[in-house]
Amino acid sequence: MTIRHGCFFSYAHGQHTYMSKFKDDLIDALKCYLEPHFDNEDELFVDSEQLGGGDDLDEKIARALCESVCMVAIYTPKYEAHGYTRREFAAMQLIERERKQWYSLPSHLIIPVILTRHPGGLPPQIAGPGMYVDFSRYTLASRDLKANPEFIPDIEKIVHRIAEHYHCLKRSTPPGHDCSRFVLPEIPPEWRAIPPPHFPR
Numbered sequence: 001m002t003i004r005h006g007c008f009f010s011y012a013h014g015q016h017t018y019m020s021k022f023k024d025d026l027i028d029a030l031k032c033y034l035e036p037h038f039d040n041e042d043e044l045f046v047d048s049e050q051l052g053g054g055d056d057l058d059e060k061i062a063r064a065l066c067e068s069v070c071m072v073a074i075y076t077p078k079y080e081a082h083g084y085t086r087r088e089f090a091a092m093q094l095i096e097r098e099r100k101q102w103y104s105l106p107s108h109l110i111i112p113v114i115l116t117r118h119p120g121g122l123p124p125q126i127a128g129p130g131m132y133v134d135f136s137r138y139t140l141a142s143r144d145l146k147a148n149p150e151f152i153p154d155i156e157k158i159v160h161r162i163a164e165h166y167h168c169l170k171r172s173t174p175p176g177h178d179c180s181r182f183v184l185p186e187i188p189p190e191w192r193a194i195p196p197p198h199f200p201r
Contacts, residue, residue: 002067002179003041003067003068003069003166003169003170003173004041004042004045004064004067004068005041005042005043005044005045005064005067005068005069006030006034006037006038006041006042006043006044006068006069006070006162006166007030007034007043007044007045007068007069007070007071007072007111007162008044008045008064008065008068008070008071008072008088008092009023009027009044009045009046009047009071009072009074010071010072010073010074010079010085010088010089010092011023011073011074011079011085012074012076012078012079012081012082012085014078017140018140019076019078019115021140022074022115022135022138023074025142025144025145025146026072026074026113026135026145027044027046028144028145028146029144029145029146029151029155030043030044030072030155030158030159031043031044032146033146033155033156033159034159034162034163037159037162037163037166038166044072045064045067045068047061058183058184061088061091061184062091062182062183062184063179063180063182065088065091065092065095065182065184066095066179066182067179069109069162069165069166069169070109070110070111070161070162070165071088071089071092071109071110071111072111072113072158073085073088073089073110073111073112073113073126074113074115075112075113075114075115075116075122075126075132076115076116077116077117077118077119080118080123080125080126080190080191080192083187083188084187086187086188086190086191087184087185087186087187087188088184089110089125089188090185090188091182091184091185092109092110093110094185095109095182096108096109096110099169099172102169102172102173102174103168103169103171103172105165105168106161106164106165106168107130107131107161107164107165108129108130108131109165110130111130111131111132111133111158111161111162112126112130112132112133113132113133113135113158114126114132114133114134114135114136115135115136115138116136117136120192123191123192124191125191131157131161133154133157133158134154135151135154137150138151
């Protein structure tokens with residue numbers, strides 16, 4: 001296995017400025033602070049930057065996940081509503097189970113970043129064991145993340161976690177491990193029960 005990406009960037013696509021500006025700001029900040037930690041690997045895999053129109057999407061996503069050190073998942077209620085983002089999340093959970101056999105994981109491979117909270121609270125997949133980073137105070141008036149003292153400590157936590165896994169993975173990947181064999185799992189069920197419809201009496 002060749003490590004090609006510091007982290008796989010998992011997010012639900014948005015059409016408007018709030019979601020897209022946060023995504024771009026976070027990508028820029030992580031690339032800046034991750035660069036000193038890597039040899040020749042890309043800091044991030046972002047589908048909007050690295051997939052072409054003719055690509056076999058499932059195959060490319062599966063390979064990129066396998067060749068990534070960690071995953072950063074931008075959590076919004078929209079994230080859990082989309083089957084494909086839940087599928088990426090489940091795929092990285094499978095990769096984590098495999099890597100547990102290679103080295104003692106210092107933390108989970110998935111780093112949830114909270115942009116917008118669900119009115120019903122965070123699902124256990126996000127709020128459960130491990131670290132999530134809360135950026136829900138981010139607004140369109142927020143300064144550039146990479147230079148904003150309010151957010152830099154959270155960026156540093158994410159970077160430290162990815163760098164720690166990177167060095168573990170470099171030392172511990174079994175010879176001959178082939179990421180082309182990894183396939184995405186089926187789309188997992190909804191993360192929270194959908195209440196039955198309420199009909200007027």
